[in-house]
Amino acid sequence: MQVSRARRVLRVSSLLAVAIATAAGAATAGEGGTSRPDVILYVVDTLRADSLGCYGARGIRTPAFDRLAAEGARFPRAYAASSWTRTSVASLVTGLDPIAHGVHGRDDLLGPTIPVLTDGFRAAGYTTAFLVTNPNVGSAFGFGRAFDELLEPYARRAPGVVDSSELAVRSAEATRLALAWLARTPRPRFLAVLVIDPHEPYQPQDPPRALFAGCDRAAADGSLAGIARAARGGDADFEAIRALYRATVEDTDASFGALVESLRAAGTLDDTVVAVTADHGQELWDHGNHGHGRTLFEESIRVPLVIRYPPRVSPGQVLGRLARGVDVLPTLLDLARIGVPAVDGHSLAAALEGTPGRGQSVGSADDVAYASLDFEGRSLLAVIGYPWKLIRDRVDGGEVFGDLAVDPAGRMRWVPRTSTPDVRVAHERLVALAERYLAREPAPRTRVPAGAVEPAIRDRLRALGYAQ
Ligand SMILES: [Zn+2]
Structure with missing residues (x-):
């Protein structure tokens, strides 16, 4: 079929x-070679x-x-x-x-x-x-x-x-x-x-x-x-x-x-x-x-x-x-x-x-992705600085943080902040990036x-x- x-x-x-x-x-013929x-x-x-x-x-x-x-x-x-x-x-x-x-x-x-x-x-x-x-x-x-x-x-x-x-x-x-x-x-x-x-x-x-x-x-x-x-x-x-x-x-x-x-x-x-x-x-x-x-x-x-x-x-x-x-x-x-x-x-x-x-190069500003959702009462921000990913819930202040290298499907358990120095550094970096994103001047919203x-x-x- x-x-x-x-x-x-x-x-x-x-x-x-x-x-x-x-x-x-x-x-193409009409463009004088600048196709x-x-x-x-x-x-x-x-x-x-x-x-x-x-x-x-x-x-x-x-x-x-x-x-x-x-x-x-x-x-x-x-x-x-x-x-x-x-x-x-x-x-x-x-x-x-x-x-x-x-x-x-x-x-x-x-x-x-x-x-x-x-x-x-x-x-x-x-x-x-x-x-x-x-x-x-x-x-x-x-x-x-x-x-x-x-x-x-x-x-x-x-x-x-x-x-x-x-x-x-x-x-x-x-x-x-x-x-x-x-x-x-x-x-x-x-x-x-x-x-x-x-x-x-x-x-x-x-x-x-x-x-x-x-x-x-x-x-x-x-x-x-x-x-x-x-x-x-x-x-x-x-x-x-x-x-x-x-x-x-x-x-x-x-x-x-x-x-x-x-x-x-x-x-x-x-x-x-x-x-x-x-x-x-x-x-x-x-x-x-x-x-x-x-x-x-x-x-x-x-x-x-x-x-x-x-x-x-x-x-x-x-x-x-x-x-x-x-x-x-x-x-x-x-x-x-x-x-x-x-x-x-x-x-x-x-x-x-x-x-x-x-x-x-990993770790540069371009190697960070943001996704956000302000929709139907939800307000979420995700920051990915591979392999780390942070999701912050701006309504209740909750947060999940995970390592996509060991958890590619992103099941995203809480990672204890005290686990290892590397994890703490990665977490602090993504938190700082999230705060920098949220400190930007938001564009005005135009309603239908x-x-x-x-x-x-x-x-x-x-x-x-x-x-x-
Ligand atoms: Zn769609």
Whole structure:
């Protein structure tokens, strides 16, 4: 079933490949030899790093993402800026830590005065677009101003439908729309795509029924109600939901593969910077809960980051330095030879090219990642200075501190401060970094005006589990 689905998508893609090649040729001829690469940023909503084969996952097939990693570079220690969509995507678009862009809660939008890095592409002559299937980062919340075009296929859906596949735009459809946009848009182009298949409710195209043996199938339907039922069940129910999640990741891989193979067939792939990352991960009862936007444990914030661009990135690299959501746009701008303004993120291009560059040594300022969550009554800050990780709860003052080298899954037990001098020094360093972060001037928050979110968008948000 998986294979036939992939072939189906590829057939549609191959029809568009000729059109893309034609558009690419016409644009290159008109640029007087100053051609720039296309840039595609593929963001998978709710994709845990450890759910991809190239990140060590077993029992899941992700050949397209794995091939991208084999042909490009992979960062095994990449962190999102938050564990929920709007905060994290705001950091991707701005290169700013959450405290500096002010997008935290359900009612916050990307404020009109916050600089966006996509302007760098526009100034360099790119046409920019965001194909977005999660309305949390659509036009209703201020993200339209960061792009020339915002493609929001969910907005065409009928209002009044909640929690059903009728509201879901799957990644296969996103691939079709992305290829159509590329076919009609002259180079150079920056296209960000955000697909949402691994976000609950889980609606894989071919539910993995064989994996449901020994559990209550009725509870394993992947709907929000089904997940809630599974949460009251036991390990077999958890495993059924995890199987559904993995199936949605496989769907996404097939759709992403169709997009990439279409570019390869058109002969434009090697002249395209392709990056894959996620806005956050997903709790699958690792710490007793399901979902995201609740904690900053590893399963919630450790994401994939894979970048392919043969002219400057030699294949098969695995880069051990920390990479952050705020680094993604600076890196993509740099790979396109566009200047990067001063933001919290830094370009990873030097690391990708294998040349010594700023921030590659462990212990430098660049080797620290922050993630924060000020959402639904929670206020958490995580600081990672590998291998150490600190999470501070700003509501109750609680704190966990752990060593990811000995606890890669980040189960994060309390570490007695008196254990060893090394641990004390590491702990003090991260506490100081946390306090420095929190001492920064917070960006003003811009609230969504009352009544500004259309009923159709509110329905879509409800379908994703966000009470509105
Ligand atoms: Zn998300």
